[in-house]
Amino acid sequence: IKVTAASKKEKKANPKESSVDQATIQMLAKAQADNVETIFDRALTMKPCNIGEQGTCCKTCSQGPCRLPLPKKGIEGVDTRKGLCGATPETIAARNFARMVAAGAAAHSDHGRGVAEVFLAAARKETEDYGIQDVEKLLEVAVDFEVPTTVMVENEAGEKVEQERDIYKIAEEVGVKALGEWGKQEGEIYYAKRAPEARYELWKELDVVPRGIDREIVEIMHRTHMGVDQDYHNIVKQCSRAALGDGWAGSMIATDLQDIMFGTPYPIQGEINLGVLKADEVNIIVHGHEPLLSEMIVVASQDPEMLAYAKTKGAHGITLAGMCCTANEILVRHGLPIAGNYLQQELAIVTGAVDAMVVDVQCIMENIANVADCYHTKVITTNPRAMMESGHTVHIEFDEHHALEDAKRIVKEAIDNFPNRRAEPLIPNVKEKMVVGFSQEAIKYHLGGTFRGSYVPLNDNIINGRIRGIGGVVGCNNARTCHDSAHLTIVKELLKNDVIVLTTGCNAMACGKAGLLTPESAAVYCGPGLAEVCETVGIPPVLHMGSCVDNSRILMAATQVVKAGGLGKDISDLPAAGSAPEWMSEKAISIGHYFVASGVYTIFGVGLPVTGAPRLQKHLFEELEDIYGGMWDLEVDPYEHAKKMIAHIDKKRAALGLDK
Ligand code: XCC
Incomplete structure (x- = not known):
């Protein structure tokens, strides 16, 4: 093994303190034995910048960077801190926050744009490799985009009769309108009206309905340029437009069109953790976010010709596994295994068994x-x-x-690399089984009881208190915290208190690795009410809804719960709370903000770069509740974090007059 030279000053992470996941602990120890440096070591060696952490470093012009940390003694009297141009800590932190929203929304939405482009190519039959799989969903989406699904024709008797339109024609019109959402300059995104009516009306009243996806992102970049928007309230308002354009358009269109092309997820079994790799097979990891490519690699890796070729190189087969959200995409649709979440990407390679790591966009560490x-x-x-x-x-x-x-070329490249393994691989014997694929359509079906296709029985269980509320726990890993630890502590606390958990992203993977995505785990971790519901229906207490763009599914599930009745008129009335315990990416900030603007109490772990600007923090953490019914919060301690979520759920139950 060729090694990187570790300098004396570099610190080494203690594997057991770095993660709660056994496979990670084992591979981190192997990395250190192999003298290979990982993010866990770098996180110890390099401390974060205190001013950046507070959100009060301004580098929007070349007269700075102007650094405005909180004074050691705290602020006494009037806060006189200002940058060279006079920018207050609030303006600076709000601008930085807004640029995170813009980057996050851009990442999700550019993914969505790519999906819309491929969808349109498929609808126009310009590519043979993609087609329409879920016609039912296409017809539903067509209604939202105001695309007619039927046409009036004259029959032989000369009468006008309604006839279904060709699905590829419908798909083409949907594709054109969907793609148009990015460049739209005026009006409203189509999906805004999908929200509960009260929410849509509130957005209109507040003037935050996104006009077009790209426009709102560009406007953030303009407003946060030197010398433009200097009112943090107004900057946060633009954050709402851009973030809603992500959640209710960029991401939601990505989810919907992917479902139409590749199939809407329904419960399926899968396996997770580094133990899914196989020593005697060609191992390919697809890592990143977009399923466009990975869907094709799935096909290519199962191709008899490729399998035969792998044999000629001495391999017994091909194992395709995912990492990060690409993993979630191929898992929920095909049951293909997941190798690990964000912080495991270097460690997968450390096994010595990965013949190719195929990456696309986002969360790929350099x-x-x-x-x-x-x-x-x-x-x-x-x-x-x-x-x-x-x-x-x-x-x-x-x-x-x-x-x-292209996918076959990639698979061939991996096969050709199989004989080049330098040493006997060391694959940790750690993996878990899980049941995943709970799209909002699947939740309806499974929790619908005798009312299949309805959210009424779920609502009934919330009303009668068997289920106390809904927790959406999502988001990344972060090398500044013990890997997976906060994710699992918070989820387990929620389950113990009868809060059903909806999950996506790297939280979903943490839960999978810990065995929380099995129906059997309900008896072990849940309070009596939630356990009874899960056991009766046969579902896990934590419902894996997909990748990060699929947080849009959580928005739609919340909307369906509102529409099913009995729990208020708006998302903000629901006994529900959102959380990202180990967030790290800018996408998480965009997601957090669209949940807040959709009426959800949203709490993050790790830290939020607004603490150096107390008035901005108050605006986000308190004042937004009066505006949107949802607000931000921050709590690093996982037990306190869960407690705050439950307290919010109880507050909403009381407001609904439940538990009297
Ligand atoms: Fe990336 Fe989506 Fe975060 Fe995981 S959860 S670290 S964004 S893979 Ni999306």
Whole structure:
């Protein structure tokens, strides 16, 4: 094994203190034994910047950076801190926060744009590799985009009769309108009206209905340029427009069109953790976010020709596993295994068993190229937006017009690399089974009892108190906290208190690894009410709804609960709370803000870069509740974090007159 030279000053992480996940602990120890540096070590060696953490470092012009940390003694009297131009800590922190929303919304939405483009190509039959799988969903989405699904024609008797339209024609019109949502300059995004009526009316009254996805993001960038928007209330308002454009358009369109092309998820079994890799097979990890490519790699890796080719290289088969949200995408639709969540990406390579790590966009650590250099793994970049500098990575550009061909090239590259393994792989014998794939359609079906296709029985169980409320726990891992620990503590506390959990992203994977995504876990972790519901229906107490763009499914599930009746008129009336215990990406801030603007109490762990601007923090944490019915909060201690969520749920139950 070729090693990286570790300098004396570098600190080494203690594996047992770095993660609660056994596979991670084992592989971190192996990395250190192999003298391979990982993010866990770097997090110890390099401390974060105190001013950046508070959100009060301004670098929007070249007269700075102006740094405005909170004074050690706290603020006595009037806060006189200001930058060279006079910007207050509030303006600075609000601008930084807004730019995080813009970047996060851009990432999700650019993913959505790519999906819409491929969808349109599929509708126009410009590509043979993609088609329409879920016609029912297409017809539902067509209604939202005001695309007619039937047409009046004259029959032989000369009477006008209604006839169904060709689904590819419908799909083409849906595709054109969906793609139009990015460049729209005026009016409203189509999906705004999907929200409960009261919420839509509130958005209109507040003038925050997004006009077009790109426009709202660009406007954040303009307003946060030097010398433009200097009122943090007004900056936060623009955050709402852009974030809602992410949640209710960019992300939601991505989810819907992916479902139409690749199938809407329904419960399916899967496996998770590094133990899914196989020593005697070609191991390919697809890592990133967009299912456009990974769907094709799924097909290519099962191709008899490819399997035969793998045999010629001495491999017994091909194992395709996912990492990060790409993993969630192929898991919920095909039951394919997940190798791990965000903080496990370097460690997967450390097993020495990964023949190719195929990456697209988002959450891909630059250091995987360095780690790959220490073993034999080929890192293959596929997206022109996301290249790597290292001379050791291969770029195979993915084009939807010859998608399967590209995917086969990638799989072949991995097979060719199988004989190059430098040492016997060491794969931790750690993996868990799970049941995943709870789209809002699947929840309706499974919790619908005798009312299949309805949310009424779920609402009844919330009203009668068997289920105390709903917790949406989502988001990343963060190397500044013990891997997976806060995720699991918070989820378990919620379950103990009869709060059903909806999950996506890296939280979903943490839950999967800990065995919380099985129906059997209900008896172990849940309070009596929730356990009874889960056991009767046969579902896990934590419902895996997909990837991060699929947080849009949580918005729709909340909307369905409102529409089913008995729990108020708006999302903000629901006994529900959102959480991202170990967030790290800008996308998490955009997600957090669209939940807040949709009426959800949303609490983050780790830290929020607004603490250096007390008036902004008050605005986000308190004043927004009066405006949107939802607000931000921050709590690092996982027990307190869960307690705050439950307190909010109880407050909403009391307001609804439940538990009297
Ligand atoms: Fe990335 Fe989506 Fe965060 Fe995980 S949860 S670290 S964003 S993979 Ni989305």
